[in-house]
Amino acid sequence: MTDQPEFDAIEAIRRRQPPDGRVAFGIGDDTALLWGGPADWLVTVDMILEHVHFRPGTPLDLVGRKSLAVNLSDLAAMAGRPVAALVAMGIPSGYSARQIDDVYRGIEDLAREFHVAIVGGDTNRSHSGLVISITLLGHPTGKGAVTRSGAQPGDILMVTGKLGGSLAGRHLSFQPRVEEACRLHELVGLHAMMDLSDGLAGDIFHLSKESRCGIIIDVNLLPIHDDVVPDGRSTINHALHDGEDFELLFAVSPADADRLMSTQPLKPIPVSRIGEVVAGSEASMRQIDGSLSRLQPGGYVHRF
Amino acid sequence: MTDQPEFDAIEAIRRRQPPDGRVAFGIGDDTALLWGGPADWLVTVDMILEHVHFRPGTPLDLVGRKSLAVNLSDLAAMAGRPVAALVAMGIPSGYSARQIDDVYRGIEDLAREFHVAIVGGDTNRSHSGLVISITLLGHPTGKGAVTRSGAQPGDILMVTGKLGGSLAGRHLSFQPRVEEACRLHELVGLHAMMDLSDGLAGDIFHLSKESRCGIIIDVNLLPIHDDVVPDGRSTINHALHDGEDFELLFAVSPADADRLMSTQPLKPIPVSRIGEVVAGSEASMRQIDGSLSRLQPGGYVHRF
Numbered sequence: 380m381t382d383q384p385e386f387d388a389i390e391a392i393r394r395r396q397p398p399d400g401r402v403a404f405g406i407g408d409d410t411a412l413l414w415g416g417p418a419d420w421l422v423t424v425d426m427i428l429e430h431v432h433f434r435p436g437t438p439l440d441l442v443g444r445k446s447l448a449v450n451l452s453d454l455a456a457m458a459g460r461p462v463a464a465l466v467a468m469g470i471p472s473g474y475s476a477r478q479i480d481d482v483y484r485g486i487e488d489l490a491r492e493f494h495v496a497i498v499g500g501d502t503n504r505s506h507s508g509l510v511i512s513i514t515l516l517g518h519p520t521g522k523g524a525v526t527r528s529g530a531q532p533g534d535i536l537m538v539t540g541k542l543g544g545s546l547a548g549r550h551l552s553f554q555p556r557v558e559e560a561c562r563l564h565e566l567v568g569l570h571a572m573m574d575l576s577d578g579l580a581g582d583i584f585h586l587s588k589e590s591r592c593g594i595i596i597d598v599n600l601l602p603i604h605d606d607v608v609p610d611g612r613s614t615i616n617h618a619l620h621d622g623e624d625f626e627l628l629f630a631v632s633p634a635d636a637d638r639l640m641s642t643q644p645l646k647p648i649p650v651s652r653i654g655e656v657v658a659g660s661e662a663s664m665r666q667i668d669g670s671l672s673r674l675q676p677g678g679y680v681h682r683f
Numbered sequence: 684m685t686d687q688p689e690f691d692a693i694e695a696i697r698r699r700q701p702p703d704g705r706v707a708f709g710i711g712d713d714t715a716l717l718w719g720g721p722a723d724w725l726v727t728v729d730m731i732l733e734h735v736h737f738r739p740g741t742p743l744d745l746v747g748r749k750s751l752a753v754n755l756s757d758l759a760a761m762a763g764r765p766v767a768a769l770v771a772m773g774i775p776s777g778y779s780a781r782q783i784d785d786v787y788r789g790i791e792d793l794a795r796e797f798h799v800a801i802v803g804g805d806t807n808r809s810h811s812g813l814v815i816s817i818t819l820l821g822h823p824t825g826k827g828a829v830t831r832s833g834a835q836p837g838d839i840l841m842v843t844g845k846l847g848g849s850l851a852g853r854h855l856s857f858q859p860r861v862e863e864a865c866r867l868h869e870l871v872g873l874h875a876m877m878d879l880s881d882g883l884a885g886d887i888f889h890l891s892k893e894s895r896c897g898i899i900i901d902v903n904l905l906p907i908h909d910d911v912v913p914d915g916r917s918t919i920n921h922a923l924h925d926g927e928d929f930e931l932l933f934a935v936s937p938a939d940a941d942r943l944m945s946t947q948p949l950k951p952i953p954v955s956r957i958g959e960v961v962a963g964s965e966a967s968m969r970q971i972d973g974s975l976s977r978l979q980p981g982g983y984v985h986r987f
Contacts, residue, residue, distance in 0.1 A: 403723060404830070407831070407832075407893060408760075408761065408830050408831050408832070408877075408893070409727060409757040409758070409760035409761055409831070409877055409878060410725040410726055410727035410757055410758055410760070410761050410763065410819075410821075410828075411725070411726050411727070412723055412724070412725055412726075412761075412823070412828050413723060413724040413726060414723055414724075415719070415720055415721050415722045415723040415724060415822075416719055416720075416721075417719050417720075418719045419707060419716055419717060419718055419719040420716070420717040420718075420719060420724070420820075421714040421715070421716055422714055422715050422717060422767070422769060422802065422803060422818075422820065423713060423714035423715070423769070423803055424769040424770075424771045424803055424804065424805050424816070424818055425771065425805050426771035426772070426773060426805050426807055426814070426816060427807075428773050428807055428808075428809055428810070428814070430810040430811075431773075431807055431808050431809065431810060432807070453713040453714055454713070454714055456712075456713035456714070457712065457713055457714050457716075459714065463726070465726060465727070465728040465818055466728075467728045467729065467730035467771075467816040467818075468730070469730060469732050469735070469814060498726065499726060499727055499728055500728065501728050501729050501730050501816075503730055503731075503732055503735055503736070504732075504735050505732055505735065505811075505814075506732070506733075506734040506735060506811070506812070507734075507809075507810070507811025507812060508810070508811060510730070510732070510773060510809075510814050510816075512728070512730060512771040512805075512814075512816035514726075514728055514769055514771075514818040515714075516724075516726065517714075518719075519716070524707075524714075524716050526708070526712050527711070527712050527713070528711075528712070573712075573713055574713060589711060589712070
């Protein structure tokens with residue numbers, strides 16, 4: 380299913396891929412072949428579309444970068460280590476070879492940084508905007524994968540980094556928390572974890588649902604990102620709803636939470652206590668005055 | 684990266700997935716987890732786009748079916764057995780729940796038929812047409828994967844089925860040759876294999892290039908599909924150039940070719956001898972009068 384003009388791009392990537400002991404063979408055949416072994420495989424896919432996830436005119440290397448970064452963030456959420464990626468793309472007919480190369484360069488630079496082998500792909504014409512769908516494969520570490528379903532009443536909820544204001548630019552340049560997740564997994568017992576892509580106020584429902592627990596978020600404790608600029612909405616509102624933070628949300632025991640708060644092992648990236656896991660199935664917010672109010676599930680609205 | 688309205692579709696698929704011993708967990712977390720083991724992994728991705736790979740108005744279950752079928756065909760080309768798929772989709776904003784369901788139903792029905800677990804996905808709005816990108820994972824059989832690179836001078840080139848006229852409708856309903864590939868792999872020594880997606884006259888160059896061999900196609904031997912209707916172009920031209928046949932092209936020893944021709948082990952699907960592998964790097968056609976003419980590489984033009 381390869382169009383000829385774009386075929387050159389795939390050939391170029393193939394030539395640029397260094398030999399990789401994890402990969403029997405990559406680009407150039409009908410499928411890639413990855414060596415088997417005792418380790419289980421984590422697999423995830425994310426698609427990003429022009430007009431939906433990024434504006435026309437966004438630098439194409441940043442678009443490419445983001446298409447892989449969102450997948451790395453998903454893998455980080457399981458405390459996994461990346462191995463290989465497949466890149467499927469719909470490329471607008473008007474793109475020059477240089478533009479196509481820019482997209483791939485953004486993907487490949489981040490792939491190199493995170494030791495990801497690009498083992499396959501599919502390039503096509505798109506009669507509308509740019510579409511990139513990346514599949515990422517990786518392994519859990521020796522401690523196993525961390526899911527969304529292990530949070531227990533009494534656990535403390537924490538996040539890495541700071542929240543809000545990502546759409547000002549950080550949503551294109553964020554650093555996926557792969558190393559940070561593995562470090563946390565080594566240090567403490569991660570009962571549940573996920574990455575924050577749609578905004579804490581929306582994502583929290585997934586953790587709550589999969590763990591069959593209630594959740595209380597303490598709005599006084601939310602770490603507000605410097606990117607949040609004062610406007611009609613409160614900074615807390617931005618931290619809860621802006622989305623595309625790509626930070627980690629995780630549940631640990633109170634003792635582990637205390638240890639993480641005092642040692643701050645990811646410095647300079649903060650880890651912050653933001654709430655707790657409770658019995659039941661409701662998600663609530665502890666307001667500034669200490670009262671509890673029910674958090675309403677709200678869909679993520681792309682804002683471009 | 685999940686939009687709320689489409690999230691229901693993913694939830695519905697999740698509920699419909701039967702327990703599967705090959706999958707630790709699938710939809711519902713940031714990644715899926717597949718059990719490790721000694722078997723190597725074949726991985727491939729294909730993206731199909733409205734206006735490019737199918738016309739607006741094409742029945743959506745057939746579009747869904749095709750998006751998985753093209754991947755199964757790639758896996759068949761390696762003589763692999765499918766295990767799991769991830770489905771990334773861009774869904775036009777105007778689609779009803781019923782339309783979304785139609786697409787997934789087409790995917791799921793074929794997945795069930797080929798024992799494929801749907802372990803992950805990503806659904807998004809698309810501001811243009813429908814886009815589906817499916818990643819398929821599978822295992823080679825005990826005899827290993829069959830690549831494009833093992834053809835040798837003296838080998839005989841063969842194809843399964845018949846060629847040409849696929850765009851009249853077969854390109855949506857074709858049966859991926861997964862079982863047929865595994866059967867051939869058991870019976871004979873498959874030196875090289877690939878699936879025919881862009882048309883024999885274009886695809887053959889990939890086999891030639893990867894195997895570093897020349898190729899002669901004998902136009903007298905091409906099995907012409909009944910779907911080829913007489914028009915200004917010769918039936919041979921259709922068989923060479925129409926594309927989307929999704930049959931297997933493979934190279935075997937002359938003795939194995941003779942055996943396959945006489946026993947026809949895939950009945951009622953024919954296997955046909957169509958040419959030979961030679962030294963050098965040129966692809967040629969043996970014309971009806973016996974003369975050789977050089978085959979020109981020609982890009983694949985999507986024709987619906």
